[in-house]
Amino acid sequence: MGFANPAVNARRILGSIPTYLILTIGLLLAVIPFLLIFITALKSPAELGNAFALPQQFHWENFQRAWTQxxxxxxxxxxxxxxxxxxxxxxxxxxxxxxxxxxxxxxxxxxxxxxxxxxxxxxxxxxxxxxxxxxxxxxxxxxxxxxxxxxxxxxxxxxxxxxxxxxxxxxxxxxxxxxxxxxxxxxxxxxxxxxxxxxxxxxxxxxxxxxxxxxxxxxxxxxxxxxxxxxxxxxxxxxxxxxxxxxxxxxxxxxxxxxxxxxxxxxxxxxxxxxxxxxxxx
Amino acid sequence: MDRSSFNRSAYLYLLPALAIYGIFVLFPILQTIYYSLTDWNGLTAPTFLGLQNYLNLFQDAVFINALLNNLAFIFFYSVLAIVLGMFFAVLLTSAPLRGMTFYRAGLFFPQVMASVVIGMVWRWIYHPQYGALNQVLRAVGLGAWARPWLGDFDWALTAVGIVGTWAQYGFCMVLFLAGIQNISSALYDAARIDGAGMFQQFWYITLPGLRNQLLVALISTLIAAIRIFDLVFVTTRGGPGYATLVAGMYLYRNAFVINRVGYAAAIAVLLTILILIISYFILRLQRTQEEESFA
The missing domain is CATH 1.10.3720.10 (MetI-like)
Structure with a gap:
């Protein structure tokens, strides 16, 4: 249904863009809080100043410290x-x-x-x-x-x-x-x-x-x-x-x-x- | 039912489950009711008080305040979460979308995470200095708004409440999605032919079609708001002052910190009765509606 007419198809795709946008914002809001804590887990204490920045190098040893110490x-x-x-x-x-x-x-x-x-x-x-x-x-x-x-x-x-x-x-x-x-x-x-x-x-x-x-x-x-x-x-x-x-x-x-x-x-x-x-x- | 067809081995199958449930859940419930009628510090013998604990509770300004905080959480857990969940569910079904299950899975995810983890994640976001929220505010020139959200008397309750909404709305959305997919598309087609717009379709078809799902969402979010404990314990422990103190937290303090065990038991009984009443009424609503639809 509908796929014979490219104009209709284009309009449908364009029309669904706002939907995708809102959904993606919702998705990001759901996932980002977890990502932020994961990034923090890989940082050195000196790198905490910017919550969104990735660490210079990944400090996997934080996990080791958490696991043992x-x-x-x-x-x-x-x-x-x-x-x-x-x-x-x-x-x-x-x-x-x-x-x-x-x-x-x-x-x-x-x-x-x-x-x-x-x-x-x-x-x-x-x-x-x-x-x-x-x-x-x-x-x-x-x-x-x-x-x-x-x-x-x-x-x-x-x-x-x-x-x-x-x-x-x-x-x-x-x-x-x-x-x-x-x-x-x-x-x-x-x-x-x-x-x-x-x-x-x-x-x-x-x-x-x-x-x-x-x-x-x-x-x-x-x-x-x-x-x-x-x-x-x-x-x-x-x-x-x-x-x-x-x-x-x-x-x-x-x-x-x-x-x-x-x-x-x-x-x-x-x-x-x-x-x-x-x-x-x- | 004639006696010869009874299957006595059934009791054997029920016995282990019933024994564990009886000893570790059911009997202690009865004990809670008994202790709620006594003054007990957990060590010496309890003294019988009758309904005094309950009378005291209703004159206890801290407890009343805690209940009001629970009421505020109902706004975040039930009202906001259901509205947002409905919004996303309608959006997801408004047109055939690619990746629908992907979005559904992502938006639902917070619901399966331990509330202790959720509390920790958001403590970090609300952190006065390193927190993402204050950093974003400063970056967009709203630095004056930055504050220690969880330590602020005016904002702590809202800050924790928003975490509740964030964790609950995906659950509501998934419930509504399942419901909408069960509504016959012929109804929408007919409505469109009759010239009904998006809003009319929602109001006259989607909303009535989702009554069952709405009731389930209402029961579970209301119960979650009344029971809220983990999240408050991890984020604020009820503070600052009594700003986010909820009934569950007050129960915990009385029972296990200051050893007013009888008093805590009375809170437990009140909370349980509240939950049972809500479940009963909403389930009854659901039943009458089912009977109507069969009639």
Whole structure:
């Protein structure tokens, strides 16, 4: 349509220039703040005078200093342990609850589901105060457990809600057919259902990843030992201590941002689908 | 449902998730409600107060001020972000564009970043001496406007609020984009034939077609504005003075800095009730609308 007439085409292209211009300005505004901190991370302290200027030479050693001297390597390890545990366990448990809610019939099903919905709505603030005092009483504060277990508790609420939708969408005939073919419950679950809920599982895993990787409040309350800090906590506390070592702080911020950026570039679609789907979570 | 078709193994599948959720989330919620009715310093035994904490909260000028700051954040997180998000979504769909997904991905990006990182990035931009904002102002001859934005009593709240808008509008945009793409193009064609202009098409087709997405955007940005904590903690810690103190920050101070645990629990309960009420009303709005559209 329309491509036979060059005049119409030219007008369409010209007409879309203002749109591109506005979009590009928006895009620059979204990206430049991150670029500025990345540039700062590569500078020497003497080069801070012009925020937009590139450094004479790239001071990659700022990253090395942040990693070792400012202990971002340690924080990275904490974040990795906590995030992998939460994402792995929460996905597994959500597959089980999603299967139960979406495929099985049992008494009290709706009441138990409602219970999970409460966890979907309430904010961390609603439970963190008593949780801190209880966990401290049993010496679980200042352990990874204090971050992993509550985060799983919150995640499975969303997971149950989310995976139920996918499991209940599996056609009855397909399940019956596999039974006729001689599959037992486990085989049906594993070979017939899991492949069908896989897209939902990926989206959910990406969501669990951002929630855990970015979490600040839980870590702030539960962790006081420096060696156990996660990346966001380490960054927030670090800036309090070295307030004037700007290039080091900037390198630290870049280290925290980089894994998310990498993940985002790889799984952009899942991120966008996931975050908009998880929007109703408190 | 006949009894023989019950699948008792279901409980086994639910048990691990339910146990972790129950112990680490659900039970502590009940404890929060209990502590909110007591005077407790976290060490000695709590003394029962009834509703006294709540009565005190409503006479606490600092808390009222914090709530008003949350209200101001609603303007930045919800109103501004939704308007900007709508603007970009309409722009992106106004004509078939090359690179649409590229722009979408770029504008959405701040939404996935940790708020601690976002806070750090903007602290740097607002830095009195080295910050990009003051440097730009000086470069274009507006040096008189340069100031320590986050330390300024009059500007700190706006400065943090703008960060909120910046981080949220891409999210709203993506929601609206998905919605607009679901609106039948036949509607627009018909409207054009009837002589409807851009604005009329937006008002009579796009906006009503986006009601669901608007409600979702409203719920999540309102909740974000009520819960705001990380960003304030990293940028201003509530300062200068109480200029950017929000309810979440006040809760944190009471619970973990000055050990007025019962009082903090009351704040937690109030915030949670506020969030539940908002979610409930907006979800109900969504439901009535769905029923209407089926009728």
């Amino acid at each position: 400012a202990r971002f390597g340690t924080y990275f390890k904490s974040s990795l342990i906590v995030t992998l545990s939460v994402v792995g366990i929460s996905c597994l448990l959500s597959l089980l609850t999603g299967y139960a809610f979406g495929q099985l019939r049992f008494p009290l099903k709706n009441s138990i589901f409602l219970l999970f919905l409460i966890g979907l709505m309430v904010p961390t603030e609603a439970y963190i105060i008593p949780l801190y005092y209880s966990l401290r009483a049993v010496h679980l504060t200042d352990t990874y457990w204090a971050l992993i277990l509550p985060q799983i508790g919150m995640s499975v609420c969303f997971g149950s809600f989310w995976m139920r939708g996918f499991f209940s969408g599996i056609p009855r005939d397909l399940v019956d057919a596999s039974r006729v073919d001689g599959c037992n419950d486990w085989q049906t679950f594993w070979h017939v259902m899991i492949p069908m809920v896989l897209p939902g599982l990926w989206t959910m895993a990406v969501l669990f990843f951002i929630w855990t990787w970015n979490d600040f409040l839980l870590a702030l309350v539960m962790i006081t030992r420096e060696g156990l800090r996660t990346l966001p906590l380490g960054l927030a506390m670090f800036q309090g201590r070295y307030t004037t070592d700007y290039t080091l702080t900037a390198a630290g911020a870049t280290i925290v941002a980089l894994p998310t950026l990498l993940f985002y570039v790889l799984f952009q679609r899942q991120f966008i689908r996931g975050v908009t789907a998880g929007a109703i979570k408190g």
